[in-house]
Amino acid sequence: MPNHDDVRDAISLKNRVLVTGIFLASGAASLILQVLWFKQLQFVLGSATVSVSVTVASFFFGLSLGSVVGGRVADTVHRPLKVYGFLELALALVSLAVTAFLSHWPTWVGWLAPMLDLESPLRLPLMVALSLAILSLPTMLMGATLPFLVRYLTRAQTDLANRIGLLYGFNTLGAAIGTLTVGFVLMGLVGITGSSLVAAALYVCVGLAALLVARGRSPLPPSPATTNMPAQAPGSQQGSTTILIWVFACSGFVSIAYEVVWFRFLTNVSTSSVYAFSGMLGVYLLGLVIGALICARLLAPRKDQLLRYFAVTQLLIAVAATLTVGILGKARTVGVALHPIVSSLLPVPAQELLGGDVSFFLICAIALLLPTTLIGISFPLASELTVMQMSALGRRIGSLYALNTIGGVLGSLAAGFLLIPYLGSQWALTVLIALNVLLFVATAVSQPGLLRERSLWRQGTVAAGVIAVSLLLFTPHYLERVLTAIEGANVLELRETRQATFAVVEYQDGAAGTYQQLVVNSKSYANNRPEGRRYMAAMGHYPILLHPGPVETAVVICIGTGTTVGAVSTHQELQSIDAVDLSPTVFEFAPHFVPINKQFYQNPKVHQIVADGRHFLLGTNETFDVITLEPPPPHDAGVINLYTEEFYALAKQRMRPGAVLAQWVPLDFNRGILPKMILKAMMGQFKHVSLWLPSRMEGVAIASDEPLTIDPRMLAMRMSQPAVADDLTANGLRSPEDFLATFIAADAKLAAFVGDVPTLTDDRPRLEYYNWYPLSSISVDELKRLREPVENYLADKSVDEARLDTARTVANAILDEHQATAEGDRSAADAAVRLALKLAPDNSYVDFLDRKLRE
Structure with a gap:
């Protein structure tokens, strides 16, 4: 027969269900916060593997320490459920404080920037110290909760596996629900701060529910010093x-x-x-x-x-x-x-x-x-x-x-x-x-x-x-x-690294000839086919050609095949070029993309830097005349930190007077609002933004605090430098008129096109949560209607108007070919190419398009 104390302390099924349910909610809140804090710490510590690993290790170190301390304390208390309730309420307050602190990181991280520099011996210790200082308290509180609930629910050794199984299972179910909710719903709807408020509200509800249940419970009787298992397993x-x-x-x-x-x-x-x-x-x-x-x-x-x-x-x-x-x-x-x-x-x-x-x-x-x-x-x-x-x-x-x-x-x-x-x-x-x-x-x-x-x-x-x-x-x-199962490709090299799985594959094509592609996690990140080579070269040339004064320093963020940094290196006036990429493998694979990348890795002016691009700008004390970047597609997880207003604000701090920033803006999303968000974020920090379209729907946005004023004579002089001219000509941009013809719009006209779309911020990384926006892509016809006369931005009238009009017609024909090919209209594509070929018979890019159609 059970004794009186056993009967008194038996827990009703209703209370067990309620306690298990609140632990489910607690698990959901904890995983929501884990996702949020990992994302926020990327801004401070960078997205490099070592940074992510430090963050993960710090998070779980706090959980481990909390479970040890919580376990020891749980054995000494008579009201474990009451203590659990206060732990959850404390988590609500602490979690909001941590999120708010991380949300305002630009206000306090500045004085740490020299120590976060890539060359600083204090960098790794500081990263560890920051992660531990920020995450230890909330994660210790999270880790301490399980021992208190087990202590409350378990009255006999024979109950243990059942109670632990239920608690662990439902807490993990809550974690799964939290993961899916924050990934598919919360971040897209309310952003980081809003999601944090949801998690804090869950903690408050959980804590209050636990305290209400605890009010009706008698204190646990003291446990005897030793109560052996009633039945020893063999x-x-x-x-x-x-x-x-x-x-x-x-x-x-x-x-x-x-x-x-x-x-x-x-x-x-x-x-x-x-x-x-x-x-x-x-x-x-x-x-x-x-x-x-x-x-x-x-x-x-x-x-x-x-x-x-x-x-x-x-x-x-x-x-x-x-x-x-x-x-x-x-x-x-x-x-x-x-x-x-x-x-x-x-x-x-x-x-x-x-x-x-x-x-x-x-x-x-x-x-x-x-x-x-x-x-x-x-x-x-x-x-x-x-x-x-x-x-x-x-x-x-x-x-x-x-x-x-x-x-x-x-x-x-x-x-x-x-x-x-x-x-x-x-x-x-x-x-x-x-x-x-x-x-x-x-x-x-x-x-x-x-x-x-x-x-x-x-x-x-x-x-x-x-x-x-x-x-x-x-x-x-x-x-x-x-x-390596990539159709029609020959794999030149495959490497599984701590960052990702990298491969270089080679294709044989009748129109493009032999070309190579950089594949990351089985997805194309860059290639040197003429279509991709043209806009990637433009990413290097355009900001330098449009800079109003001397250009001495440049930084290229995200290297890919090296086409962009190779294009930058052709400009002899540059004294220093920083090439920044998250993975050392990208630099090691660069020889596969010679001669397109101009063997930049052997150029003494080029400094190869393995770092997260944003973290590099945060840690460096250098300033630059040109910043150009082509990150991975903006809806890829973790890439948003190179597209937000806060990133552009940081980049602006590293730009010299008159400096120019060039940003890749893919315009062929099936949700056309997304590239407009990128442009809106740039406009939020820079006084002047212009859009250029050198190839297909691959836009190049040029941002500066100086108005766009193009000196045709300086432009012609820069384009006439032998190495620059060779590279531009190889990509079908032979003259100043060819270059100017790729201009679409700037400032007021571009702002009207962007409209009142929501912007991108660290707190609202909307690009990653693209499923909340309508399917409505930007068309070639829409961009052609947007096009305004580049003459409005010329310093003088020395450009040949007739050649410029012809170049614009060719540029429009190139866009028409792309749209017709995408729609499967071979007749319209052929007509567009024939027009371009008639007007520009010696244009290498138009010649490639003609060969492609004749295959």
């Missing part, structure tokens, strides 16, 4: 329990390392949008939820089998991960098969809201749900197997969670910095699969009860055999073939 003596704890820590290492490798590979078959990343993380977390709930409902009642379940789970994770290797290798085939099914079943508005990645989410589910479900089973099992004394429940749970979290941090770092760069995705997964098998062996060998079970060892032998045979059948380059 062989689970104290010494072997210590080994289990370390096995569990290692399982955390392997689990997060899997996540890193899986996500890295899956980025090669997805878009690079925030929706794709949110979907991947959501699927991963959903698997953990399913696993935790399976453990709570199906496995927890079998107390005599928990140790065996834990060992077998490690083995099953290894088998499931092996199956995942096979699925990943067929990911593109599966995606092609799923796309028409998804398109027919899901309404178009729903597909647009989900970022067009629905087929990819299904691939993630097929590949990841089984192994992540098995991973989700481990934590509740390990909790009951390692918590030996109810009087030390909080401390044990806290320590266990901390060790698992620290293991996860080490796994993330090891996968990103060691396994993938040095072994590649497939061998990295093979190593992790082998580690799971070793965890099975370590669990079985360390536990006398399991060591004597022959059936368990037979299962292990069969599973190991299946894994070995499967990996041999896949062959060592199974996944590598997927990464």
Whole structure:
């Protein structure tokens, strides 16, 4: 018969459901804030891998420390739910303070800038110190919550696996909901500050609900000094329990390392949008939820089998991960098969809201749900197997969670910095699969009860055999073939690095001849076909040609094939050129793009700098006459920090009087409001902005605080320099008239075209959340109507008017060819090219367009 205290302290089903529900809400709030703070810290620390790793490590260090401290305190309090409620209320206040502090980073980071300089020995220590100082308090509060809830809900050792499974499962479910909500809805609707307010409101509701429930509860009676487990699992003596704890820590290492490798590979078959990343993380977390709930409902009642379940789970994770290797290798085939099914079943508005990645989410589910479900089973099992004394429940749970979290941090770092760069995705997964098998062996060998079970060892032998045979059948380059399966291309080099997967591929084309392409995560980032080469060269030449005075220093941000920095290097008046890119691999691959990039890497004027472009401008003390940048597509995740008003404000601080900034503005989005947002953000910081269209729909925006005044004589002189003239002529820009003909509009006319679209800020990174904007692209006809006379901006009338009119007709014909080709109207494309060829028979770019149509 239960004693009076047991009856008094029994927790009603209603209260258990309520407490579990508030922990779900808390998990949602925590993941919302994690996403927000990681994004904000990118502005301060940069987007480089080392910066992201420092941020992640600091976040999880705080969680680990909080769980340890919270666990020890939880064992000493009589009202753990009340303390939990105050922790959540404190999180509401602290989270708002952290978000506000990070939102105002420009006001306090300036005096730290010299120490954040790339050459500063204090850079890394300062990055670590900043991350820890900003994130430690809120993450410690987050980490402390689990031990208090476990202490409140668990009255007997026999309840532990069930309670932990439910708490862990629903908290993780909340995390998944938070991830998907902030990724698909909140950031697009209300931005960073608004999303932070939502998270804080959740914390307030959770805290108040916990305090209300706690009011009706009696204080917990003091726990006896030692209350042993009522039923020992076979062989689970104290010494072997210590080994289990370390096995569990290692399982955390392997689990997060899997996540890193899986996500890295899956980025090669997805878009690079925030929706794709949110979907991947959501699927991963959903698997953990399913696993935790399976453990709570199906496995927890079998107390005599928990140790065996834990060992077998490690083995099953290894088998499931092996199956995942096979699925990943067929990911593109599966995606092609799923796309028409998804398109027919899901309404178009729903597909647009989900970022067009629905087929990819299904691939993630097929590949990841089984192994992540098995991973989700481990934590509740390990909790009951390692918590030996109810009087030390909080401390044990806290320590266990901390060790698992620290293991996860080490796994993330090891996968990103060691396994993938040095072994590649497939061998990295093979190593992790082998580690799971070793965890099975370590669990079985360390536990006398399991060591004597022959059936368990037979299962292990069969599973190991299946894994070995499967990996041999896949062959060592199974996944590598997927990464290099680019139709019609010859792969010159493939490299999986800690930043991304890079490849250089080469094509043979009748019109373009032999050309190369830089592929990052299986997506084209740059190529030296004539169409791409023309606008990338323009990105280098235009700001220098339009600068009103002498040009001595320039910085090129985002290198790609090196075409832009090569074009800049042809201008002999420049004394110094800083070439900045996030990845050293881009510079190492540069020889593949000779001669287009003018071998810039051997030019003594060019300084190769591996850094995040915004962080470089933040840390340098140099100022420049020209800044030119062509970041990755602006809707790619993490790229927005090079398109916001705050970025342009920072760039402006690094510009000398009269300096010019050139920004790539892709105009061919199916949502035409997005390029207008980019222009609006530039106009928010610079007094004068003009738009030029040298190639297809690839716009070049020129920004300066000086009015656009073009001196035709200076322009002709600069264009006549031999190296400059050769490069411009090779791209079909032979004369000042050819150059001037690519002008579209400036200042008032351009502002009228942009209209009252919302602007881009660090707080409202709208480009990444493009699904909230209507499908309405900018047409060639619209741009032709926008075009205003460039003569309005000439310092004198020395330009040949007839040649300029002819050049404008040719420029319009080039745009007409592009639109007609996009629409599949070969007749209209042919007519446009014939007109251009008639007016400019010796134009190399028009000649290429003619050859392309004749193929």
